[in-house]
Amino acid sequence: MSENVTFHFDVDGENFSSAGEASVLVKKKLRQLGFSPEIIRRVSIAMYEGEINMVIHANGGSADVTVTDEDIVITLADKGPGIPDVSLAMQEGFSTARDNIRALGFGAGMGLPNMKKYTDTMEIDTVLGVGTTITMTVKHK
Numbered sequence: 562m563s564e565n566v567t568f569h570f571d572v573d574g575e576n577f578s579s580a581g582e583a584s585v586l587v588k589k590k591l592r593q594l595g596f597s598p599e600i601i602r603r604v605s606i607a608m609y610e611g612e613i614n615m616v617i618h619a620n621g622g623s624a625d626v627t628v629t630d631e632d633i634v635i636t637l638a639d640k641g642p643g644i645p646d647v648s649l650a651m652q653e654g655f656s657t658a659r660d661n662i663r664a665l666g667f668g669a670g671m672g673l674p675n676m677k678k679y680t681d682t683m684e685i686d687t688v689l690g691v692g693t694t695i696t697m698t699v700k701h702k
Contacts, residue, residue, distance in 0.1 A: 568586070572621045572622050574615065581613065604633050608624065610671070611697075612624060621639065623639075624636070638692065638694040640692040643687045683696070
């Protein structure tokens with residue numbers, strides 16, 4: 562691949578029926594581009610967790626995926642409340658999801674830990690009252 566390939570998605574907040582659509586589309590695109598099932602799985606899991614977090618906590622946002630010759634960069638951005646304590650939010654099982662969200666089967670506190678687990682790098686830029694941008698990289702070479 563000589564040129565970067567970029568995909569952009571708007572993530573609809575509070576709409577659990579469409580949450581995860583972007584990760585499904587990226588999965589399909591990566592398959593068409595010939596990526597291994599393992600790379601596709603890692604990208605899909607990280608993206609899905611990020612999408613769900615944007616729906617649960619930030620009323621949506623945007624997801625951008627850039628495929629280069631060496632890696633896949635996923636950038637998730639929202640204008641939500643921000644993350645007050647990133648180190649606490651990174652702990653498995655920690656969640657600020659409301660009870661009605663948990664009743665739907667979401668908000669188990671595995672989103673950020675799984676995003677980190679399935680990517681090679683993950684950076685969180687968050688400002689309270691402004692929003693959060695998470696940039697993740699999955700290397701494929």
